[in-house]
Amino acid sequence: MEAAAHAASQTDAEPRTYLNHETSLWEWLTTKDHKKIGIMYLISLAVVFLVAGLLAMAVRLELMSPDFSIMSASQYNQTFTMHGIMMVFLFIVPSIPAILGNFVLPLQIGAKDVAFPRLNLASWYVYIAGGALTVTALLVGELSTGWTFYTPYSSQQGTAVIFMTGAIFVSGFASIFTGLNFIVTIHKMRAPGMTWNRLPLFVWGLYATSIVQVLATPVVGITMLLLILEQTLQIGIFDPALGGDPILFQHFFWFYSHPAVYIMILPAFGILSELIATFSRQRIFGYRAIALSSVAIAMLGFLVWGHHMFVSGQSAISSIVFSLITYLIGIPSGIKIFNWIATMYKGSVWLQTPMLYALSFLFLFTIGGLTGIMVGVLGVDVHLHDTYFVVGHFHYVMMGGSVIALLGGMHYWWPKITGRMYNETLGKIAAGLVFVGFNVTFFTQLVLGSQGMPRRYYEYVDRFAELHMISTIGSFILASGLFLVLGYALHSLFYGKKAPQNPWAAATLEWTNVAAIPDPHNFTSTPLVTRGPYDFHKADEVFGGSGDGQARGDGAGSDASRLAPPEAAPSAPKEDASA
Amino acid sequence: MSTETAPATTESVETEHDHHPPHLQHHFVSSEQQFDSAKLGMWLFLITEILLFSALFVAYAVYRNWNPMAFAEASSTLDWVLGSVNTIVLLTSSLTVALSIHFIQKNDKQKTVISLLSTLVLAGGFLVIKYFEYMAKFEHGIYPGEAFAPTGSGYEYLAAIPYVPQFFSIYFVMTGIHGVHVVIGMGLIGWMAWRAHRGDFSDEWYTPVELTGLYWHIVDIIWIFLFPLLYLV
Ligand code: HEM
Ligand SMILES: [Cu+2]
Numbered sequence: 001m002e003a004a005a006h007a008a009s010q011t012d013a014e015p016r017t018y019l020n021h022e023t024s025l026w027e028w029l030t031t032k033d034h035k036k037i038g039i040m041y042l043i044s045l046a047v048v049f050l051v052a053g054l055l056a057m058a059v060r061l062e063l064m065s066p067d068f069s070i071m072s073a074s075q076y077n078q079t080f081t082m083h084g085i086m087m088v089f090l091f092i093v094p095s096i097p098a099i100l101g102n103f104v105l106p107l108q109i110g111a112k113d114v115a116f117p118r119l120n121l122a123s124w125y126v127y128i129a130g131g132a133l134t135v136t137a138l139l140v141g142e143l144s145t146g147w148t149f150y151t152p153y154s155s156q157q158g159t160a161v162i163f164m165t166g167a168i169f170v171s172g173f174a175s176i177f178t179g180l181n182f183i184v185t186i187h188k189m190r191a192p193g194m195t196w197n198r199l200p201l202f203v204w205g206l207y208a209t210s211i212v213q214v215l216a217t218p219v220v221g222i223t224m225l226l227l228i229l230e231q232t233l234q235i236g237i238f239d240p241a242l243g244g245d246p247i248l249f250q251h252f253f254w255f256y257s258h259p260a261v262y263i264m265i266l267p268a269f270g271i272l273s274e275l276i277a278t279f280s281r282q283r284i285f286g287y288r289a290i291a292l293s294s295v296a297i298a299m300l301g302f303l304v305w306g307h308h309m310f311v312s313g314q315s316a317i318s319s320i321v322f323s324l325i326t327y328l329i330g331i332p333s334g335i336k337i338f339n340w341i342a343t344m345y346k347g348s349v350w351l352q353t354p355m356l357y358a359l360s361f362l363f364l365f366t367i368g369g370l371t372g373i374m375v376g377v378l379g380v381d382v383h384l385h386d387t388y389f390v391v392g393h394f395h396y397v398m399m400g401g402s403v404i405a406l407l408g409g410m411h412y413w414w415p416k417i418t419g420r421m422y423n424e425t426l427g428k429i430a431a432g433l434v435f436v437g438f439n440v441t442f443f444t445q446l447v448l449g450s451q452g453m454p455r456r457y458y459e460y461v462d463r464f465a466e467l468h469m470i471s472t473i474g475s476f477i478l479a480s481g482l483f484l485v486l487g488y489a490l491h492s493l494f495y496g497k498k499a500p501q502n503p504w505a506a507a508t509l510e511w512t513n514v515a516a517i518p519d520p521h522n523f524t525s526t527p528l529v530t531r532g533p534y535d536f537h538k539a540d541e542v543f544g545g546s547g548d549g550q551a552r553g554d555g556a557g558s559d560a561s562r563l564a565p566p567e568a569a570p571s572a573p574k575e576d577a578s579a
Numbered sequence: 580m581s582t583e584t585a586p587a588t589t590e591s592v593e594t595e596h597d598h599h600p601p602h603l604q605h606h607f608v609s610s611e612q613q614f615d616s617a618k619l620g621m622w623l624f625l626i627t628e629i630l631l632f633s634a635l636f637v638a639y640a641v642y643r644n645w646n647p648m649a650f651a652e653a654s655s656t657l658d659w660v661l662g663s664v665n666t667i668v669l670l671t672s673s674l675t676v677a678l679s680i681h682f683i684q685k686n687d688k689q690k691t692v693i694s695l696l697s698t699l700v701l702a703g704g705f706l707v708i709k710y711f712e713y714m715a716k717f718e719h720g721i722y723p724g725e726a727f728a729p730t731g732s733g734y735e736y737l738a739a740i741p742y743v744p745q746f747f748s749i750y751f752v753m754t755g756i757h758g759v760h761v762v763i764g765m766g767l768i769g770w771m772a773w774r775a776h777r778g779d780f781s782d783e784w785y786t787p788v789e790l791t792g793l794y795w796h797i798v799d800i801i802w803i804f805l806f807p808l809l810y811l812v
Binding site: 092109112113115116117119126176180181183184185187188189214215217218220221223225226229233234235236237242243244245248252363526 | 633
């Protein structure tokens with residue numbers, strides 16, 4: 001970030017931007033600017049993703065073949081435990097809201113900042129404190145509970161569990177602060193004319209996410225606290241030897257952790273709507289359906305946690321009810337997929353890197369969602385529970401869904417964040433590597449699971465050897481794609497082409513009304529919003545035109561009257577429109 | 580034109596240049612917007628508090644249902660007189676904190692400070708009584724969890740009833756977490772009293788007092804549920 005700031009301030013007569021304004025380290029660490037906080041989160045989360053990713057590679061190496069080994073069984077347990085904990089609690093849950101939400105949300109609704117900038121900064125520090133506790137947990141002992149911390153095993157483990165659950169308790173506050181801040185921001189900070197029906201769908205996604213964050217996170221907080229007390233004082237709430245109930249722990253845990261999967265995926269849905277609309281040059285199909293289905297998923301998501309406990313000993317009736325409600329989740333998810341596809345239909349699809357990620361998402365999330373329904377079927381899950389099929393399912397939704405959307409979103413907003421373009425060719429190659437690598441890695445795991453390969457096992461029988469080998473090879477392809485992204489991203493910070501204000505000819509405020517690199521206060525004057533976020537046919541400041549609505553982007557008109565997609569170098573917006 | 584720049588139409592311009600009260604942060608357009616935001620934020624925070632306690636209430640309900648005898652016996656050793664006194668103390672403190680908001684709306688600084696200070700005293704009283712209650716239990720070896728080892732008449736027989744320790748664990752955890760909230764509340768109220776004394780607030784701007792009051796009410800309401808569940812039922 002400093003590098004970009006430095007590069008930007010070299011050219012003289014450069015306008016004031018958030019990157020060349022208050023650039024010292026101290027000013028960064030005490031900043032209340034939502035954009036800078038987003039970047040601080042970006043850097044911290046990138047480190048976590050790298051570490052947790054390397055742990056995953058270690059797991060895959062260990063499993064490459066039955067007789068090849070790089071670590072002991074207990075190290076293996078610790079490796080997959082830390083991979084899961086870091087990826088879930090310290091990476092995916094905060095990722096999209098804390099990075100892109102922070103950066104983009106105020107810009108998209110025409111606000112100068114989030115409602116509580118100081119709380120926003122506090123959230124980053126709380127997150128870092130959670131990270132510090134995680135490191136402490138690693139130093140003080142072994143952690144082999146898996147990311148789910150099931151009792152009684154976890155309550156009989158050493159001090160490492162205390163620090164780790166403490167870390168989750170603490171970093172939960174970071175999540176609550178972000179969610180609370182966003183809800184208030186969306187309710188109270190919208191620019192004049194930015195009605196609820198004109199909110200970009202990313203904002204709707206974040207809104208639904210924030211509701212889940214605020215409602216679910218306190219429960220995991222208290223659960224972790226109780227687990228700590230169980231360990232230190234033996235209070236007998238979860239430990240069956242003392243009259244406690246381990247199933248109660250699972251109920252509490254999944255009451256948070258199922259909604260938490262919507263904390264991960266709802267903002268990804270939001271990003272997807274932005275990408276599909278912008279790169280199809282088409283007004284989004286079914287705006288309200290997409291917006292409200294996010295909220296519906298957020299609500300329904302609170303009623304299905306029992307589908308993780310079909311074989312845990314909850315009553316059969318609960319299992320049946322949870323199974324039935326789980327099917328319902330498929331409806332709003334399906335609505336979204338169909339709306340996105342309908343948006344692309346007869347649109348002018350422009351296959352830039354972000355759009356490639358959007359298309360990957362459609363493909364991968366569909367597999368993830370359908371396998372979700374499959375394990376949601378009570379009878380089927382009795383067989384598939386705790387197998388690689390479940391591992392495959394959740395990687396298709398978390399990596400194939402959330403992380404792919406995050407990557408798409410990062411490419412999409414990269415010019416706005418850094419003021420630089422990345423290398424489009426390399427971007428496309430990387431997107432291809434990620435897509436292929438991902439499927440090779442995880443589709444094999446779906447097959448493995450359906451053949452009975454259990455999850456979290458250090459050794460396995462020979463008949464699984466081939467598929468495990470393929471999966472490991474796939475993970476290397478995937479990793480090479482991700483490292484390629486890291487490489488050209490760093491390169492672009494220093495040598496990337498300067499980005500125009502609106503390189504994608506998008507129609508939301510952060511592109512139309514904010515300078516190429518945003519001003520420290522975002523807007524030079526408060527925007528007045530008079531149209532929807534995807535009304536390309538009314539966005540004359542993006543496409544030129546006389547304002548008579550002749551330049552049609554809604555795909556409804558004849559070919560002649562339809563807007564041609566921008567060529568390789570898209571038309572920059574007219575200078576005067578940004579003023 | 581669609582999303583045009585509109586220099587003259589928004590209130591922001593007016594507010595920024597003509598009248599900019601010191602409490603108004605730069606990213607808000609008006610005091611009302613700032614106040615509404617703060618209040619909505621506080622309400623959301625209170626919801627998280629309720630959810631935090633709700634898990635404890637669920638644990639209470641489950642185990643009470645499983646071990647009704649143990650819960651009945653154990654609960655009968657709690658001192659319901661002290662509990663009731665504490666309930667009245669907290670209810671009164673909710674009244675005084677509400678009065679402080681009433682007085683600041685009337686711009687009566689002195690009475691505001693007095694009502695805040697009396698809230699503080701009442702909260703302190705609550706904790707003192709709670710302290711004596713805890714001590715009376717510790718004296719007889721009634722500790723949460725593993726350390727539970729009842730001694731002395733009136734308590735010894737508890738050792739024979741299975742799952743009694745569980746009740747006390749839940750009792751100590753719930754009242755303990757509630758107690759932490761009381762301490763935090765006292766910190767906030769003390770801080771508000773000091774700021775009110777310094778003259779930070781007026782009928783135009785008293786958001787922090789109002790928010791502290793909201794927080795204090797939730798601490799009170801949670802106790803209103805804890806008291807009958809633990810002492811009476
Ligand atoms: C159509 C939507 C979905 C349905 C119906 C669904 C259903 C399920 C079911 C029934 C299980 C339990 C399988 C078992 O343990 O035997 C499960 C596991 C899981 N799902 Fe999903 N899911 C859906 C979407 C998602 C999404 C969007 C995410 C995350 C972004 C996700 C993440 C997970 C995770 C992490 C697990 C495994 C937890 C563990 O045991 O470690 N799911 N899913
Ligand atoms: Cu679930």
